[in-house]
Amino acid sequence: MKTNQIGTTMMALAAALLPTIVLGQAQQTPIPEEPSISPQISLNGTAIGTLEYHSPRIVLPSGIKSSSSRINLSDSALMLGISERLYRKGGIGSFVIGGTTTDSDKSPSGTEFFLHKLYLDYQTHVLEGYIGRTDTGTQLVDFPTLRGDDLNEFVNVLNPFSSGENIQEHRYTNQATVVLNRNLRSFLNLHAQNLISSSQNTVGQGGINSYGVNFQYQELAAMQALKKVPLWGFGYERQTPGSGFGGANNILYGGIVYNIAPDPVDRIDLRLQDIYGFGNTTSSFVNVTDTFRAPANTIAASLRWLHSPFGKPGHQISLTAGYKSYTNIRDANTLALALTGVKRLGSGFDLVLQYTYQHRQAAYAAVYSGVRDEHSIQLGFVFNFNHTFNQHLGPRRSLMNLQHQYIPD
């Protein structure tokens, strides 16, 4: 009863304070803002849910064997983007915040939410600068697998500070990046990264521990299906684990998307990427983290057929393959492939089916509980949407900006 009364008093107090609280809820900023303009708000989401069968039983990153079946919800994400035009044609200022789901054997639900995006972005015609957490600066080519983290160790420059517990640590990082461009088609990306350090071996190495540069060419969005080479690029990255942990690793990487059949209805394209690491002295695997840092050559390739009757995507079939060989470690090669089918049921809503296979040689399999051959099959749905509220900014790489002089909106 007493607590109840206190509760009531508190509520009355809260009600009296509410207007103040609502107005004052924004956190302190260097220059306190008057009621601000209503910014442009974008909401972007992807939900991926699949029923998965695994053979042999799923090995969780910790090495524990799980069941042979599961409901896989990983790599689903929700993002909020806020943007506004800056004073005097000064460009666009934005921030993005978002979370994505991850596999986790520690969480009872099997899924955790991971803050994968939180960055501030400043864009003008000639440059874009951002600071915060977002995609690693080394991403070049997207492969047409069901999830962005499928075939992870073949398509990404890996994070040598990761415990392996959370795959997303290879794909998202804290960074300060500047991207210079020429005609908004050629991009030079300079970045200093703070790769997430979760491995026990790399405690104390959580500062700027990776930096690099890459160049990328991107064709107009309208020409993606028609130009022979809509995207290509290459880069150099230097990761700096301590000398007690193999030392710095230099990595060269490059990739290309090639339209075998440029066609808006039946597009067939080939994606190729190679990641070559050298300079690191790691020469044996004790745990999964070692596989992320040991010098290796990694090739990924995919062949994709996208059928778009009447110019709108209808279905897609793709085969993606990866091969990795370690320079200093024998009998540690691994290869994987994914066969992915997508049928569009409605705008942004797809029925998906994916078969994946991975083979590991003995030394590599050792850190995966000795599992040498692994198969999985998944069936499920994907829902993807993107909506903008209060729109008053256009995409920077719009045709009008690309071809008819840039306007910062």
Next chain:
Amino acid sequence: MEVTKQNGRRKFLSKLASIAGTMGAGMALGDRSSAGPKENTSPTGWPSQLVINETAPKWNPRDMPKPGEKIHEFNIEVTIEKIEILPLEEHHFYTFNKSMPGPEIRVKEGDWVKVNLTNKTHDFHTIHWHGIYVPCEMDGVPLGTQYPVGYNQTFTYLWRAQPAGTHFYHCHNMTNMHIQAGLYGALIIEPYDGEDIVQKTFPYERDYTLVLSEVDTEFLREQMNEMLMMGEMMDAMNGSKKLMAKMDGHMMGWFANKEAFLKAIKDGWVPPYHQSRTGPAMRVEPNFFLINGRPYPMTEHMHIKQGENIRVRLINAGILVHNMHLHGHDFWHVCTDGSPLATPVRMNTVPVFAGSTVDIMIQGTNPGGWHFHDHSDISLMNNGKSPGGMMTMLMYEDAEEAGFKFKEIIALDS
């Protein structure tokens, strides 16, 4: 119909014999351009009587120019330009000859107009001659009277200037977007010398054209980008037989007839209005209201002196009604859609409907600097902030002599 007897009726009949004599038996289209002052007029020359054949073309629109007839030739190019409609408020627009509105075309009634329209954008365009008795093929309706003009193509329009009056022209492809994008301009057909009853009644020298329109800059940017994306793709495919074969009407949503349309839906084509494909469509909510392509305070003033008459031609190329109001004066509404009213009407606020033109005569009777604006106050904003939008000033050049010292103040919200 009984034609009332008037002085000089014989002359009238002789000039218009074919028409007056054959009422109800079809229209003759003979040349009656040399007609003098019409007989059914008031002493000022103002029409005082209903002539139901007035809407018939004076010249057969399907004729071709004959040797010796005057032909005005214009080259008009559509390009994409950056235009700063207000300081710091810069957007991409489609333009006729790099200006918004397009150049004013002013010719004498009965002359020929030849326009070579060249498209330098990856969208499609046409020109519709609004209010003109063109031959049907020259009407500028895409997929209605002509194929729209594609990238780097030229289409030549040829027509005889009739009827006289204040008209306009505009692109008729995706009209809503393309007019917002800037593809419109004034088209003035001056009556033969001595036939301008407005001039006779209200002698004037200065003549202002005010084209009214609106733009939703968000809608415009999104739609322009979407169309340019598609156009760019189509132009890239153009030239490859294999790719062109893939690009049947489905991609553009073009069908030969209703059967073809229904068959496409059966084959799985999802029409653009279908909710599952588009979601709710973007609504058009204009945020800038323009006079000759600029909002206040960047609109241009009109000038007058005491005792002077000025003619103001109001052309509504936009999508809303604009109720143009002049402070401190009444004015005479003399013409609508180019033709004289039965009698001038005295007012201080005149509605100009979408697609319509209104000519008014302002008399210099009250020296000062006066606001002239749309009285729908929603049009008096720039991006939601007042004052702005569809407003200009009537400035007396001799106001100071009359004892009025006017200092123009530009006051915007801070």
